[in-house]
Amino acid sequence: MTEPYAVPVPKGYRVGGWQVREPIATGAFGSVYEGRRAAADTDRPAEVALKFLPTGTGTPRQLAHLRELIDREVELHRRLKQPRLIRMYETLVVDDADHPALDGATVLVLEKAERSLSALLQAEPRPAAGPALLAQICEGLAQLHHAGWVHGDLKPANVLLMKDGSARLADFNMAAELEGTHAYTPAFSTPDYTPPELLWSEIGERGRRIRPSADVWAFGVLAHLVLTGSFPLPGATPTTRRDAAAAYARGTDELRLSPELPDAWREIVRDCLTRTHTDRIGSQALLRRVEAAAGTGRSPRLPRVLLPRRRSRRTTMLAAATAVVAVSALGYGISTWAGTGTEGAGGSGGETTKATAATYGASELRTDKGVPVAYRRLIVDSAHDCVQPEVTPALIAALLKAESNFDPDLSDPSVGKEGEYGIARWTPSLLRWWIRADGVPATETPKPPLTPAESIPAVGRYLCYMEPLLDQNGLSGDRQVLLAAAYRTSTKVVNNAGGVPPKYRDYAARVAHYLKEYTPPGKK
Numbered sequence: 001m002t003e004p005y006a007v008p009v010p011k012g013y014r015v016g017g018w019q020v021r022e023p024i025a026t027g028a029f030g031s032v033y034e035g036r037r038a039a040a041d042t043d044r045p046a047e048v049a050l051k052f053l054p055t056g057t058g059t060p061r062q063l064a065h066l067r068e069l070i071d072r073e074v075e076l077h078r079r080l081k082q083p084r085l086i087r088m089y090e091t092l093v094v095d096d097a098d099h100p101a102l103d104g105a106t107v108l109v110l111e112k113a114e115r116s117l118s119a120l121l122q123a124e125p126r127p128a129a130g131p132a133l134l135a136q137i138c139e140g141l142a143q144l145h146h147a148g149w150v151h152g153d154l155k156p157a158n159v160l161l162m163k164d165g166s167a168r169l170a171d172f173n174m175a176a177e178l179e180g181t182h183a184y185t186p187a188f189s190t191p192d193y194t195p196p197e198l199l200w201s202e203i204g205e206r207g208r209r210i211r212p213s214a215d216v217w218a219f220g221v222l223a224h225l226v227l228t229g230s231f232p233l234p235g236a237t238p239t240t241r242r243d244a245a246a247a248y249a250r251g252t253d254e255l256r257l258s259p260e261l262p263d264a265w266r267e268i269v270r271d272c273l274t275r276t277h278t279d280r281i282g283s284q285a286l287l288r289r290v291e292a293a294a295g296t297g298r299s300p301r302l303p304r305v306l307l308p309r310r311r312s313r314r315t316t317m318l319a320a321a322t323a324v325v326a327v328s329a330l331g332y333g334i335s336t337w338a339g340t341g342t343e344g345a346g347g348s349g350g351e352t353t354k355a356t357a358a359t360y361g362a363s364e365l366r367t368d369k370g371v372p373v374a375y376r377r378l379i380v381d382s383a384h385d386c387v388q389p390e391v392t393p394a395l396i397a398a399l400l401k402a403e404s405n406f407d408p409d410l411s412d413p414s415v416g417k418e419g420e421y422g423i424a425r426w427t428p429s430l431l432r433w434w435i436r437a438d439g440v441p442a443t444e445t446p447k448p449p450l451t452p453a454e455s456i457p458a459v460g461r462y463l464c465y466m467e468p469l470l471d472q473n474g475l476s477g478d479r480q481v482l483l484a485a486a487y488r489t490s491t492k493v494v495n496n497a498g499g500v501p502p503k504y505r506d507y508a509a510r511v512a513h514y515l516k517e518y519t520p521p522g523k524k
Helices: 065-078 117-122 130-146 210-227 236-251 263-272 283-294 315-320 351-359 372-382 391-403 450-469 479-488 491-497 501-517
Strands: 018-026 030-039 047-053 089-093 107-111 159-161 168-169 184-185 208-210
Touching: 018 047, 107 283, 117 159, 130 168, 130 210, 130 283, 184 236, 184 501, 210 263, 210 283, 236 372, 263 283, 372 391, 391 479, 391 501, 450 479, 450 491, 479 491, 479 501
Parallel strands: none
Antiparallel strands: 018 030, 030 047, 047 107, 089 107, 159 168, 184 208
């Protein structure tokens, strides 16, 4: 089944001096297309990436926070022109009343990459060019920090590999300018690359306070992954690795780096992954040591072997027609990728990349029990955004199954004063408090229909908020099931009942059944 694009744009559509060609990537918040120069312009390349973001008046209201993220990305691109940062050529706004889905959309015109570091690592764990790659990534961080900015979301998906084999940092919608020693970013995070001090940090009105040392920690994790094929903290899932990071930060466990980590890099990684931010190495000193370890000197070059093989036209069209997806294949801030002339991770055909999407998060969420592929990434990522170990992908999936049978169009206006809508049966006035990822209530109450892109992440945030409010000692029953019961009623009602209230026992039994069904064998 073809995955719908967040911003569907017909092939051949003109925006500014560009013509839209094949689709590259899509996600909940936007879509990326190949663009070709349609007007004479000697200052622009022949091919670019066109990132369409639905910011028009006719687009879904659940993307209220998208404007802030776009503004961050555009502001950094406008002010910083560095060789290790993906380049933005211009921004455009679509003015087309005949196409309501496009009218008012913001379009970022970006350098077109071949693929991401994430795709490379899937195809070739521990690549031979890893040290040279790391030197270029570190150079990009040093350029950002020297200019007074923090990236805030460094990970393999946000490192792009260009046609000439060079690397670029990308996806700057989490980036922030320093105000003294700190910057402020939205409350997003990728747990595997988040330093311990930020996993439980307070979220203020301006977001979460962050330092350049957070990027240094992320670089240490990334370096260990590139050079050894494994994360530096133990655990089979992001949740268990997050717990290991907490134990390490408390001093109850030691950092045990892989014996496969080359000696020249061992102390570098250690100096990135210190327990406290104050002990971490600065990015300029880090760059000098990384270049020495890589043996590259300034401006390291990457061998052409990093570049993917070309597809035949037949294979390319098959991939586009079936909308095959490779999670985080391109770091344009978009989650899924459809091949457009380059080979994705793991092979050249559509079936390989389709399996990648269908098995996203397979270690935490069963792939053979009917969880719709279209919602897997939202479910898994929403669970990973919570620091409470009880909030798992299997729990969110079980709750959605019990609430709506995964029906995104559910509409039950007869319930209460407002009714319940969408895949998670949200009451609009309650969703208002959880719809924004930065923790700030929406200024207006959302109006149905409520889409999965807004509903599912809000479920994760609400469960994460409620878990500590449940009685820690006086409740009987499985804590995850109790949490689901609190979602259906409230933590106060569950605490007063000492467990699942009688009225909700059938609901809780259904959640318990699906929770067991969706949890992979061997996991709790």
